[in-house]
Amino acid sequence: MEFLNVNVPDSSVRRLSAYLRKLEHLAAESVEHVSSTQLAEYMNVGAAQVRRDLTLFGQFGRRGVGYDVADLIQQLRRILGTHVPWNIIVIGAGELSRALIRYRGFAERGFRVVAAFDIDPRKTGKNVGGVPILPMDQLPQVIEQHAVRLAVLAVPEAAAQQAADRLAEAGIEGILNFASMKLEAPPKTFINQVDITAHLEQLSFEVSNYRP
Amino acid sequence: MEFLNVNVPDSSVRRLSAYLRKLEHLAAESVEHVSSTQLAEYMNVGAAQVRRDLTLFGQFGRRGVGYDVADLIQQLRRILGTHVPWNIIVIGAGELSRALIRYRGFAERGFRVVAAFDIDPRKTGKNVGGVPILPMDQLPQVIEQHAVRLAVLAVPEAAAQQAADRLAEAGIEGILNFASMKLEAPPKTFINQVDITAHLEQLSFEVSNYRP
DNA sequence: GTATGTGAAGTTATTCACAGCG
DNA sequence: CGCTGTGAATAACTTCACATAC
Numbered sequence: 001m002e003f004l005n006v007n008v009p010d011s012s013v014r015r016l017s018a019y020l021r022k023l024e025h026l027a028a029e030s031v032e033h034v035s036s037t038q039l040a041e042y043m044n045v046g047a048a049q050v051r052r053d054l055t056l057f058g059q060f061g062r063r064g065v066g067y068d069v070a071d072l073i074q075q076l077r078r079i080l081g082t083h084v085p086w087n088i089i090v091i092g093a094g095e096l097s098r099a100l101i102r103y104r105g106f107a108e109r110g111f112r113v114v115a116a117f118d119i120d121p122r123k124t125g126k127n128v129g130g131v132p133i134l135p136m137d138q139l140p141q142v143i144e145q146h147a148v149r150l151a152v153l154a155v156p157e158a159a160a161q162q163a164a165d166r167l168a169e170a171g172i173e174g175i176l177n178f179a180s181m182k183l184e185a186p187p188k189t190f191i192n193q194v195d196i197t198a199h200l201e202q203l204s205f206e207v208s209n210y211r212p
Numbered sequence: 213m214e215f216l217n218v219n220v221p222d223s224s225v226r227r228l229s230a231y232l233r234k235l236e237h238l239a240a241e242s243v244e245h246v247s248s249t250q251l252a253e254y255m256n257v258g259a260a261q262v263r264r265d266l267t268l269f270g271q272f273g274r275r276g277v278g279y280d281v282a283d284l285i286q287q288l289r290r291i292l293g294t295h296v297p298w299n300i301i302v303i304g305a306g307e308l309s310r311a312l313i314r315y316r317g318f319a320e321r322g323f324r325v326v327a328a329f330d331i332d333p334r335k336t337g338k339n340v341g342g343v344p345i346l347p348m349d350q351l352p353q354v355i356e357q358h359a360v361r362l363a364v365l366a367v368p369e370a371a372a373q374q375a376a377d378r379l380a381e382a383g384i385e386g387i388l389n390f391a392s393m394k395l396e397a398p399p400k401t402f403i404n405q406v407d408i409t410a411h412l413e414q415l416s417f418e419v420s421n422y423r424p
Numbered sequence: 425g426t427a428t429g430t431g432a433a434g435t436t437a438t439t440c441a442c443a444g445c446g
Numbered sequence: 447c448g449c450t451g452t453g454a455a456t457a458a459c460t461t462c463a464c465a466t467a468c
């Protein structure tokens with residue numbers, strides 16, 4: 001990824017989210033300042049890594065003091081783009097989709113689920129936690145009306161690619177894909193895959209090959 | 213990670229899972245052989261990367277021919293440790309937990325949910341899709357009885373660390389953590405975090421900073 | 425004294441390019 | 447010939463170490 005012409009490693013962006021989580025905790029405890037060392041010991045990265053990640057985007061610290069917690073939270077949100085709220089949609093109304101629709105973490109981080117969609121007419125017309133389940137043909141309309149740019153895709157594997165095509169066609173710019181298959185999409189459409197079984201397989205690998 | 217004294221990048225392990233998914237699809241279509249180029253074009257990696265990943269663990273291909281699909285599936289399962297079935301447990305009986313308990317992908321890849329646990333006595337005693345919800349004090353007993361080594365942790369943030377402590381104490385070797393906070397655990401306990409909001413934040417970052 | 429920001433060094437991961445084998 | 451397997455080259459990422467600022 002790039003940010004103002006400098007290359008940003010994916011790993012740095014992931015760590016920014018983790019720093020942000022920690023900073024939110026610190027703010028809740030009314031901590032005002034934090035050093036790169038403190039932020040680092042929470043993750044398993046070095047202090048230099050924390051400083052490097054942050055200086056990719058600007059100079060946010062004060063020498064001899066550290067970082068202002070409230071300010072750094074603002075900065076990270078601005079960098080990640082979550083200083084403004086996002087309206088998102090969920091595709092699929094299965095068990096996982098319904099769990100995601102109700103997931104409080106989304107709203108807490110600035111992502112508001114405005115609607116969900118399903119092809120099954122037995123599921124549409126109802127609502128889950130106040131979020132309406134709509135038929136797929138209302139996709140373009142809802143996307144336009146709520147200026148939706150991101151979608152969460154939680155449908156069966158067999159339906160995932162077709163759904164992704166419709167999302168890309170309707171102008172969605174980013175898809176969070178929960179199906180354990182890679183999706184094809186035009187280059188302007190970002191895809192981020194959450195493959196739960198792959199994570200379990202990694203644990204299986206680690207546990208199987210661990211020698212104390 | 214290490215495998216027989218050679219260092220294995222995390223990224224390689226993640227890609228092995230992706231290769232395995234693709235190979236399973238190919239096997240379902242009765243494809244018998246596949247080249248590194250074919251496997252690569254599916255992911256966005258180069259063919260050399262595929263061969264490098266595989267040769268970390270052995271020589272599985274035939275020059276001039278490619279890889280035998282069925283054989284490579286076996287090899288990857290053996291490497292990842294999923295050639296034998298795993299009994300797993302789910303901690304938490306909230307919406308996300310229930311979705312995970314019912315998730316078919318686990319069983320399809322060799323992970324069988326034998327029980328779920330919750331601290332709330334109103335939730336225990338029931339069952340979800342045939343999986344019993346038990347009180348936490350039955351944890352050690354179930355772990356021993358079913359030789360459980362991996363756990364999926366899907367509880368609220370405030371309860372996550374305490375639950376992880378109990379899991380580690382009960383001898384669980386790997387935890388798949390869905391809470392968006394880092395967990396502390398003894399070094400012999402592997403932790404793999406799935407931070408859904410972090411993935412959305414990455415999309416937000418990418419979409420916000422994309423210049424065509 | 426303390427902690428940032430950053431060139432330089434070091435390490436790890438990826439890609440190239442071709443010898444070697446079926 | 448086609449495609450793997452792999453040293454060598456390159457690129458990407460991380461860590462060191464210290465000048466700089468508070």
